Amino acid sequence: MIFLAPWALAIAGLSALGLVALHLVARQRPAVFLLPTTRFVPDQRTLVSRVAARPRDLLLLALRVLLVLAAGAAFAQPVLMPAHGGMARVVLIDGSRDASSADEAFERLRGILGQAVPTSIIVFDSIPSAILPTALDSAMRAPRSGAVGSLSAALVAARRAGATLAEHADSLQLILVSPLARRELDSATMRIRDQWPGAIRVWRSALRVDSSFAWRLEHELAMEDPLGPSVAAMRPAREEQVTRLIRRAPVATDSAFVRQGGTVVRWDSSSATGAAPEGLVAGGDVVVAALGRRAIASGMARARWADGTPAATERRIGAGCLREVGVAMPVAGDLALHARFQRIVRELLRPCGTLPVDTPADSGVILRLVGASTNAAPAAAMRQEKERSSTLARWLLVLAMVFALAELAVRARHEGAVT
Amino acid sequence: MSAGPYGALLDAVRGVRWPAARRVTGATLGAHPSQRRGNSSEFSEFRPYRQGDDPRRVDWRLLARSDRAYVRLTTDRATLRTTMIVDASASMAFPEPGLDKWRLARELAVGLASVAHSEADPVGLTIAGPQPLVLAPRARRSVILEMIRALDQTTPAGTSELEPLVTRARATRMVIITDLLGDAAAMLAAIRLRIAARVEVIVVHIVAEQEVEPPPGTLLAVDPERATTRRILDGPMRAAYHASFTGWMHETSASLTAAGARYVRALTSEPASHAVRRIADGSARRGA
Numbered sequence: 147m148i149f150l151a152p153w154a155l156a157i158a159g160l161s162a163l164g165l166v167a168l169h170l171v172a173r174q175r176p177a178v179f180l181l182p183t184t185r186f187v188p189d190q191r192t193l194v195s196r197v198a199a200r201p202r203d204l205l206l207l208a209l210r211v212l213l214v215l216a217a218g219a220a221f222a223q224p225v226l227m228p229a230h231g232g233m234a235r236v237v238l239i240d241g242s243r244d245a246s247s248a249d250e251a252f253e254r255l256r257g258i259l260g261q262a263v264p265t266s267i268i269v270f271d272s273i274p275s276a277i278l279p280t281a282l283d284s285a286m287r288a289p290r291s292g293a294v295g296s297l298s299a300a301l302v303a304a305r306r307a308g309a310t311l312a313e314h315a316d317s318l319q320l321i322l323v324s325p326l327a328r329r330e331l332d333s334a335t336m337r338i339r340d341q342w343p344g345a346i347r348v349w350r351s352a353l354r355v356d357s358s359f360a361w362r363l364e365h366e367l368a369m370e371d372p373l374g375p376s377v378a379a380m381r382p383a384r385e386e387q388v389t390r391l392i393r394r395a396p397v398a399t400d401s402a403f404v405r406q407g408g409t410v411v412r413w414d415s416s417s418a419t420g421a422a423p424e425g426l427v428a429g430g431d432v433v434v435a436a437l438g439r440r441a442i443a444s445g446m447a448r449a450r451w452a453d454g455t456p457a458a459t460e461r462r463i464g465a466g467c468l469r470e471v472g473v474a475m476p477v478a479g480d481l482a483l484h485a486r487f488q489r490i491v492r493e494l495l496r497p498c499g500t501l502p503v504d505t506p507a508d509s510g511v512i513l514r515l516v517g518a519s520t521n522a523a524p525a526a527a528m529r530q531e532k533e534r535s536s537t538l539a540r541w542l543l544v545l546a547m548v549f550a551l552a553e554l555a556v557r558a559r560h561e562g563a564v565t
Numbered sequence: 566m567s568a569g570p571y572g573a574l575l576d577a578v579r580g581v582r583w584p585a586a587r588r589v590t591g592a593t594l595g596a597h598p599s600q601r602r603g604n605s606s607e608f609s610e611f612r613p614y615r616q617g618d619d620p621r622r623v624d625w626r627l628l629a630r631s632d633r634a635y636v637r638l639t640t641d642r643a644t645l646r647t648t649m650i651v652d653a654s655a656s657m658a659f660p661e662p663g664l665d666k667w668r669l670a671r672e673l674a675v676g677l678a679s680v681a682h683s684e685a686d687p688v689g690l691t692i693a694g695p696q697p698l699v700l701a702p703r704a705r706r707s708v709i710l711e712m713i714r715a716l717d718q719t720t721p722a723g724t725s726e727l728e729p730l731v732t733r734a735r736a737t738r739m740v741i742i743t744d745l746l747g748d749a750a751a752m753l754a755a756i757r758l759r760i761a762a763r764v765e766v767i768v769v770h771i772v773a774e775q776e777v778e779p780p781p782g783t784l785l786a787v788d789p790e791r792a793t794t795r796r797i798l799d800g801p802m803r804a805a806y807h808a809s810f811t812g813w814m815h816e817t818s819a820s821l822t823a824a825g826a827r828y829v830r831a832l833t834s835e836p837a838s839h840a841v842r843r844i845a846d847g848s849a850r851r852g853a
Contacts, residue, residue: 176782176784178787179785180659180660181775181776181786181787181789182655182744182746182776182788182790183776183806183810184786184787185746187786187796187797187806188805189796190802
């Protein structure tokens with residue numbers, strides 16, 4: 147049992163001691179004696195004080211002490227605590243679109259689940275969901291979600307699960323199975339991580355393979371083409387999905403190619419001269435450069451200018467799609483070598499129907515996630531005291547009222563006997 | 566009806582004489598010297614003959630010897646109407662359970678009445694309680710038994726005012742048996758008036774031993790006639806109480822004596838017969 151306000155119990159104890167002392171030094175009304183000549187007794191007082199060797203009115207004293215202690219215990223708000231023991235575990239499994247196969251991580255999980263440690267498993271993408279340990283195998287085999295994972299939401303769910311497990315445990319372990327894609331972290335993630343008062347064990351799983359490795363790029367770019375350096379950074383394809391990059395208007399073969407499932411990206415080779423700096427947004431990346439705008443056909447926006455105007459659009463044609471990019475490269479400059487711009491180019495050139503990919507978070511972020519401490523979180527820090535209600539307090543107050551009524555009755559009987 | 570528990574008392578006071586404190590004015594022949602000079606055989610004095618005297622009262626032998634006419638005066642005796650006024654207030658019901666003050670008051674009333682009655686004095690009784698009971702002075706033989714019956718049927722309780730009873734009592738000698746804890750001041754004023762009317766007043770102050778020396782220990786003293794009067798009586802208070810109480814008794818005695826009454830204090834530890842004798846003898850010493 148714990149007391150939410152132990153100071154009340156201390157005050158009650160001191161008050162009870164004071165009552166005992168008062169009953170020793172009680173002002174007592176002596177026995178009544180009918181004396182016709184009472185008027186000749188000096189009129190000073192009707193009570194005398196004396197120190198007794200033992201308290202008088204033991205029944206009255208007992209009732210008063212019990213009343214004070216019961217009231218004090220009620221105000222101290224006792225809460226019966228369940229028995230604690232050992233460690234509990236919270237496992238966060240990244241099931242978002244950035245997570246690739248986590249077979250190794252799951253095998254390790256299966257091993258530790260057999261240790262009879264209370265475990266809460268949470269699979270997360272943009273929304274965390276708790277699953278039973280018995281559902282772990284089906285969670286492994288489930289196709290990856292198309293949503294971006296949110297570490298902030300996952301950590302909040304872990305905190306809640308930890309608070310529940312903390313009722314019956316002494317310490318809590320948090321295991322995070324995730325590729326830790328950059329996009330899964332936001333500005334609140336570290337603050338939320340700090341709410342977990344212990345270390346986080348991070349089991350890195352593989353980031354989903356860049357779709358750019360699964361498709362082939364055909365292009366007719368000249369050596370001096372400003373897009374050349376960005377395209378050259380892409381690795382050779384191994385799969386048969388093909389994206390054709392053209393710097394001219396599409397011809398019949400291009401249309402046939404698209405209908406057969408291919409992707410044609412029309413990125414005219416006009417250059418921007420004297421253009422004001424423009425912001426270009428695509429796939430979560432932003433570049434600001436002296437880019438020129440070119441008119442493009444309408445379609446689904448794949449990139450936008452800073453003012454929201456589509457900078458690249460995509461139209462489905464047959465089994466494939468035609469993408470038009472209305473971005474004019476600057477004549478001079480090393481924009482094509484910038485990593486951010488290269489990611490934008492990769493995003494604009496990936497085949498239709500493929501998912502955008504992300505890069506892993508840097509090592510500093512990962513170290514922050516793990517935390518400086520290597521200890522598991524203490525369960526006492528996780529318990530939600532505010533949710534505790536002291537049902538015992540109500541019964542103790544009732545008991546105190548019973549004692550108060552009994553004290554009144556006994557006192558009235560005593561005073562009646564005196565008078 | 567027999568005298569019951571008063572038998573021993575009546576036997577003890579038989580033969581006690583209770584003379585009047587002064588010459589009485591009664592016309593009925595009795596035991597007390599009268600203010601009148603009459604034809605009894607008890608020679609009193611010679612007085613020169615004055616015109617109007619009865620010639621038959623002239624002492625001829627003295628005339629023969631002195632050639633002067635003197636009339637022979639004798640002392641007449643008369644009865645003394647005596648009434649007992651007995652205080653029956655709650656303060657007289659002390660201490661419990663024997664109610665010694667009330668017992669002594671009853672015994673004194675019966676004893677004194679018996680002594681007076683034995684001298685052919687009409688005796689009466691007034692019981693001063695919430696409902697006063699008055700037995701007019703009578704000389705008949707059953708008057709003592711009537712007094713005994715009236716006293717035995719009375720239980721002291723409540724409060725009583727003695728002043729109106731003192732004022733209205735039809736007696737030449739009045740014995741007020743009380744603890745003086747009631748309307749003492751008013752009663753004193755009435756006593757003065759009765760004394761001025763040549764009534765002999767004897768105040769018998771009944772005091773209980775436990776009023777002089779209350780039981781030991783710390784007590785909450787409560788006045789039986791005024792329950793709101795409550796005082797702690799403990800060690801330090803006893804001396805002050807004793808001084809206050811005895812001082813009051815002395816003051817009361819002095820006031821009554823100065824008024825012309827006779828003050829007699831009777832403790833409950835004193836046998837009633839002894840007190841009766843003391844009262845009767847005291848009158849004898851003061852009186853005639």
